[in-house]
Structure formats: C-alpha cells, structure tokens
Amino acid sequence: MKAGIPVKKNEYYDIDIHGLGHEGEGVGRIDGFTVFVPYALPGDTIKVKILKVKSAYAYGKLVDIINPSEYRIDPICPSFVQCGGCQLQHVDYGEQLRLKRQKVVDALQRIGRLEDIVVHPTLGMDKPVRYRNKAQFPVAADPKDNSVQIGFYAPRSHRIVEIDTCHIQHEMNDAIVNTVKQWMKKYHITAYHESTGKGLVRHIFTRIAFKTGEVMVVLVTNGRHIPNEQSLIHKIKEINTTAAPVFASNAECQTPNCNIVSMVQNINTRKTNVVLGQENRVLWGKDTITDYIGDVKFNISPMSFYQVNPVQTEVLYNKALEYAGLAGDETVLDLYCGIGTISLFLAQRAKKVIGVEIVPAAIEDAKKNASINDIRNVAFYTGAAEEVVPELYGQGHRADVVVIDPPRKGCDETLLSTIAAMQAERIVYVSCNPSTLARDLRFLEDQGYKVVEVQPVDLFCWTYHVEVVVGIQRKESMK
Ligand code: SAH
Numbered sequence: 263m264k265a266g267i268p269v270k271k272n273e274y275y276d277i278d279i280h281g282l283g284h285e286g287e288g289v290g291r292i293d294g295f296t297v298f299v300p301y302a303l304p305g306d307t308i309k310v311k312i313l314k315v316k317s318a319y320a321y322g323k324l325v326d327i328i329n330p331s332e333y334r335i336d337p338i339c340p341s342f343v344q345c346g347g348c349q350l351q352h353v354d355y356g357e358q359l360r361l362k363r364q365k366v367v368d369a370l371q372r373i374g375r376l377e378d379i380v381v382h383p384t385l386g387m388d389k390p391v392r393y394r395n396k397a398q399f400p401v402a403a404d405p406k407d408n409s410v411q412i413g414f415y416a417p418r419s420h421r422i423v424e425i426d427t428c429h430i431q432h433e434m435n436d437a438i439v440n441t442v443k444q445w446m447k448k449y450h451i452t453a454y455h456e457s458t459g460k461g462l463v464r465h466i467f468t469r470i471a472f473k474t475g476e477v478m479v480v481l482v483t484n485g486r487h488i489p490n491e492q493s494l495i496h497k498i499k500e501i502n503t504t505a506a507p508v509f510a511s512n513a514e515c516q517t518p519n520c521n522i523v524s525m526v527q528n529i530n531t532r533k534t535n536v537v538l539g540q541e542n543r544v545l546w547g548k549d550t551i552t553d554y555i556g557d558v559k560f561n562i563s564p565m566s567f568y569q570v571n572p573v574q575t576e577v578l579y580n581k582a583l584e585y586a587g588l589a590g591d592e593t594v595l596d597l598y599c600g601i602g603t604i605s606l607f608l609a610q611r612a613k614k615v616i617g618v619e620i621v622p623a624a625i626e627d628a629k630k631n632a633s634i635n636d637i638r639n640v641a642f643y644t645g646a647a648e649e650v651v652p653e654l655y656g657q658g659h660r661a662d663v664v665v666i667d668p669p670r671k672g673c674d675e676t677l678l679s680t681i682a683a684m685q686a687e688r689i690v691y692v693s694c695n696p697s698t699l700a701r702d703l704r705f706l707e708d709q710g711y712k713v714v715e716v717q718p719v720d721l722f723c724w725t726y727h728v729e730v731v732v733g734i735q736r737k738e739s740m741k
Contacts, residue, residue, distance in 0.1 A: 268293035269312050269320050276328060279306045282361050284697075286349035286726030288324075297322050301343060303353055304361070305331025333357035338391075341425045346417035348430065348724040359384035359720055362728040366696045366718050374700030376707065380715040385577050390723035391514045395553075396570045397431045398537050399439055399466040401446075403453040410446045410453050412439050412466065420456060430724060432470050433512055434520050437505035438479055441497045442466050449490040456533075459484070464530060465537050469562060471553035472517045472572040478524040478551045480564045482538060484531050488545075495546045498525055516573070524548040526564055538564060555579065558606045559635055566627050567600045571721040578692065578719045578731055579607045582665060585690045585715075585733035588612050592662035595686075597647040597677070602628030602640070604665055604692075609637045616661070617642045618650045648674035655680050665690045672698025675705060682709035689734040699730055712737050 269275065269292050279288035279302045288302025290310070296319040299310050307329040310322035327334070337343075337351035350358050363384045370376040387393060401412050402422050413424035427436050445451065446463060454461040465482035479498055481488070488494070502521050510518040524547040530539025542549070542564055550561040553568075555576055562568050569575040582604060586594065588611040596605040599617030601624050609615045609632075617640065619625050625644045632640050643650050647668075664686045666673060672695065681689060689711060693699035703713050714733045721729040 267315060267317070267320075268295050269297065269315060271312050271315050274309055274311050274325065275322075276307065276309055279304050279308060279331075282365065282726075284365075284726070292320075295320065299324050300349075301352060303331045303334055305333060331357075338429050339425070341414075341423055344416060345414045345423045345425060346419070347414050347428070349726045351724050355386065355390055355723070358723070359386045359718075362720060362726075363718050365726075365728060366699075366716060366730055369696035369700040370703070370713075370716070372700070373697055374704040374707075376700065376703060376713060379713050382715065382717045384718040384720050384728070385574075385581075386720045387574060387723055389514075389516065390720070391429050392432055392516045393571050393573060393723060394431050395470045395472055395572050396568070397428070397435045397466075397468045399435070401442075401453045401463045401465060403455060403461060410443055410463075412443055429514070432468075432517065432520065433509035433515060434470065434477055434501065434506065434522075435468055437501045437509075438468055438498065438522075439466060441501060442481070442494070445490070445494045445497055449493070451489060454484050459533050462488070467528070467537060467564065469551060469564070469568070470517060470520060471551045471562065473554040474552055475517055475519040475521050476524070476548075476551035476553070477520050477522040478526065478548075478562075478564065479522055480526045480528050480538075480542075481545075482528045482530050484529075486529055486543075488527060491545065495525060498522060499546070522547070524551055528564055555603055556607055557610075558603075558631070558637075560601065560603065560631050561627075561634065562601075563627070565623060567621075567624055569603065569721070571723075574719055574721045574729075575603075578721065578729060579604060581717050581719065581731045582690050582692060583608060583611065585688070585717075585731065586611075586663045586665065587688055588663065593660065595651070595661040595664045595681075596667075597651065597664065598667045598669070599628060599642065600624050600667075602631050602642060604667060605640055605642070606631055606635060606637055608665070609640050612663070613639065615640045616654070616659075618645065618647050620644070620646050646674075648677040648680075651677055652680045655684055660684050661686050663688045663690065665692065667692040668698075670695040670698065672702050678702060678705050679709060682706070682711065685736060685738075687736050687739050691730075691732040691734060693730045693732070694727065696728065696730060699732070703732065703734070706734060710737050711735065712740060 277290035281289040287300040309326040314321040333354040342351040452461040454464040467480035525545040605617040
C-alpha cells in the first residue's frame with residue numbers, strides 16, 4: 263500500500279456509493295479516499311476490486327452488488343456494458359434526470375462558486391427511446407476470421423460490439439445495417455482495416471428527419487468504386503416496402519412513415535478517426551433530407567451539424583427563446599450558430615439576428631436555410647466568435663440579447679468580456695458541459711451579470727451527458 267493511501271491494487275472492499283462522477287461512474291469512499299466505480303450507482307452498497315491507484319483517487323471494478331439502490335433497474339439492452347454508447351441503462355429514468363440535475367448543481371457550486379441559483383428539475387422525455395436521428399455504425403473485418411462486423415465501439419476502444427437493435431436509435435437502422443451486411447457477404451465486399459488502411463466499407467451513417475420521415479443512408483467508403491452498387495441500392499430501397507411498415511407499428515417508434523429518400527456515398531480515404539470524408543456522391547435519390555424545428559425548415563446534408571435528439575431540441579430552443587425574452591425589437595447575436603438553427607428559430611421574434619460560426623460549410627448551410635424559409639432579418643459571419651465579436655463591437659455593433667452555444671471547452675474570456683462591454687441586457691448560455699459552463703458563469707458574474715435560472719434538458723437519455731440552458735441578466739438593468 264502506498265504511504266497514506268488506504269487502498270491497495272487488486273484488493274477487494276465493500277463500499278457505499280454516494281455520488282456520480284463526470285462520466286456516469288459511481289463514486290464512493292474507503293477511509294475518506296475517493297474511488298470511482300463504473301456502473302455503480304448512488305445508493306448501492308457494492309464489492310469493488312481496485313484496479314488502479316492514483317495519488318488522490320482510485321479506480322475499481324464492480325464485482326458484486328451487496329445491496330442495490332432502489333433506483334437500479336435491468337438494462338433494456340443486452341449489450342449494455344460491452345457497448346460504449348450508454349452509461350446509465352441501469353438507472354431508473356426519473357433518477358437519471360435527478361442525477362443529471364445534481365451534476366449541474368455540483369459544478370455550479372464547486373467550480374462556479376455559485377450558491378442559491380435556481381436549477382430547475384431536468385426536462386426529460388415522455389418516451390425516452392428511439393430518440394436519435396443520427397447513427398454511425400463502424401464496419402470492420404473480424405480479426406479472427408475476416409467476417410464482416412457492424413455495430414458500435416466498445417468503451418474506450420475500436421473493438422466492434424455487434425447488437426441486434428439499439429433502443430436509442432430508430433428501428434430503420436436495424437434493417438439498413440442488416441441489408442448492407444448481407445450485401446457485403448453476398449458479393450464479398452471488403453470491410454476497412456484501421457491498421458492497414460485497406461478494405462472498402464468504413465461506416466454506415468444514417469439520418470432520419472423525424473418531422474417528415476425522410477431517411478438518408480450514407481455508405482462511407484475507402485475508395486470510389488463500389489462493386490455491385492446497383493444491387494445495394496435496390497436492396498436498400500426495398501426496406502421502404504418490406505421493413506418500414508413493420509417498424510411503424512412498433513410501440514417504441516417515434517416516427518411512423520419513415521421512407522428512405524436518399525442514398526449517398528461518402529469517400530474517406532484518409533487514415534483518421536473522423537467518420538466522414540470531404541466528398542459525397544449521390545447513389546440514388548436526393549442529396550439532402552428535409553426536417554423542421556418548430557416551423558423552421560432545414561435541408562440537411564451528410565456533413566451538416568444537426569442536433570441528434572429532435573424532440574428535445576425543440577424543448578431546449580423553446581427555453582432559450584423564453585430566456586431571450588424577445589419583444590420583437592431586439593438585435594440578437596447567436597454565437598457558435600452551426601447551421602443557424604437557433605438563429606432562425608429566434609429570428610421570427612426579433613428585429614435582427616447575427617449568427618457567428620467557425621466552420622464555413624455550416625455558414626453556407628445557415629444562409630441556405632434562411633433563404634428557403636424566406637427569413638431576411640438574419641446575417642451570418644464565418645470566424646471564431648472570440649475574434650468576430652470584438653471586431654463587430656469595434657465597428658459599433660451592439661446586441662440586446664446574446665445566445666452562446668459553444669463546444670465542450672466553453673468560451674474564451676475575450677469573448678465574454680466583449681459581450682459585457684456591449685452591455686447586452688440578457689445572455690442565454692446553452693451548454694453541453696457543466697464544468698466549463700460553471701467557469702464561464704463565474705466570469706460573467708464578475709463582469710456584472712446575474713445568473714437568474716438554470717434549466718437542464720435531457721437530450722441524451724441513458725448516457726451521462728446533460729444539456730443546460732441558462733438565463734442571465736445584466737445586473738444594472740435588474741435594479
Ligand atoms: N448552435 C448550434 C450549434 C452548436 S455546436 C445548434 O444548436 O445546432 C457548437 C458550434 O460551435 C459548432 O458548430 C462548432 O463548429 C462551432 N465552433 C467551435 N468553435 C468555435 C469558435 N471559436 N467560434 C465560433 N464557432 C465555433
């Protein structure tokens with residue numbers, strides 16, 4: 263045993279689990295020393311085997327549940343634990359929502375030193391199944407016998423776990439995956455080898471527009487030529503008349519009347535973990551699918567960034583709209599705007615919306631989306647928010663309301679202080695990472711803003727992720 267550390271590698275201990283770590287793992291203590299145990303749950307008493315000891319904490323493996331938490335349930339998926347997709351399938355859904363709220367409260371207190379903030383109960387789904395509109399299935403050759411494997415990655419690995427059905431994905435995916443697999447077998451189509459860079463099929467990628475039922479199937483290939491391409495197209499199209507009606511009658515189904523309308527080949531010959539390459543070729547049908555968020559229409563291509571839980575996205579955006587408090591005469595900045603989803607959603611209620619986004623292709627999509635909806639009071643700028651916003655400020659631009667929806671690393675301080683200098687009345691902060699959110703909220707509080715209320719929204723049911731929307735006001739104008 264290391265000096266001063268009360269746990270030893272490979273030893274077994276009985277512990278009570280009292281909290282949940284960043285990645286959904288249970289947290290307990292042995293003589294005050296913190297131990298993280300994946301798949302353990304607050305309220306459990308468990309037997310743990312210590313696998314790794316660091317100076318401030320240890321990692322262990324759950325070997326036995328001595329006394330289960332009252333919220334422990336049987337996972338719906340037989341591949342839970344082997345597959346790395348979900349982390350909380352052993353937790354009752356209502357308890358998941360409470361734990362996600364607690365994660366937000368803890369971050370605000372510990373990192374943001376923000377006490378007494380109103381954090382509402384997490385808004386969850388009535389039917390938290392089959393909710394995703396995008397799926398990516400890696401395709402590989404089994405190292406043992408070279409047979410085709412299609413599934414999901416195991417946790418922290420690129421080993422493929424094959425599953426019959428994934429309950430957070432639409433049922434159409436099962437038929438699509440099976441069809442591609444049968445076709446590959448029949449025509450001896452090769453799967454991609456990550457180690458050698460050889461083999462053709464890398465991924466099956468699908469998107470489903472929940473509002474219209476339009477489905478896009480993308481085959482990601484390491485090379486241009488697809489042998490027996492017509493036969494694949496024919497078989498994929500057949501799903502519309504064979505499997506789709508069966509899925510529509512399934513009680514779990516969120517989107518009846520699904521119809522494959524687009525098949526695209528995406529060519530990715532690079533040795534990379536990035537799923538999609540730069541080039542798309544339409545094999546059959548349309549090059550985009552059409553979906554709606556609220557009344558706003560979006561054309562989505564394989565590359566477009568688009569929120570993956572459409573039902574909850576609308577819940578999230580409605581909260582953002584509420585916190586924006588628009589009367590109709592405001593200028594709104596929508597930072598990190600992606601394809602302009604929030605900008606266009608808010609534009610109907612504001613005088614003008616200015617979107618800023620770093621990816622040029624996303625800005626092109628945003629402009630097209632504005633045009634197909636005939637929304638004219640929007641402007642989009644390509645660039646880093648922390649560079650574009652100070653420039654706009656320098657040119658005399660001001661905003662009444664600022665919406666920020668950054669990636670996990672949060673915002674740059676230059677950006678936040680420019681927003682403060684602009685004296686924006688309200689800020690709406692949308693975040694997928696409570697830690698960086700709490701850090702940025704602390705900074706904004708020190709710059710003259712007050713965090714008024716915090717709303718967690720469950721966009722990623724059965725995983726540890728939580729999305730948060732925060733209403734923030736300028737202290738000066740609250741007096
Ligand atoms: N608001 C959008 C997208 C949010 S995701 C929606 O709800 O759909 C975050 C976005 O921030 C991504 O599109 C990413 O490309 C963009 N991004 C990342 N770093 C950025 C930066 N420094 N400045 C502007 N945009 C950035």
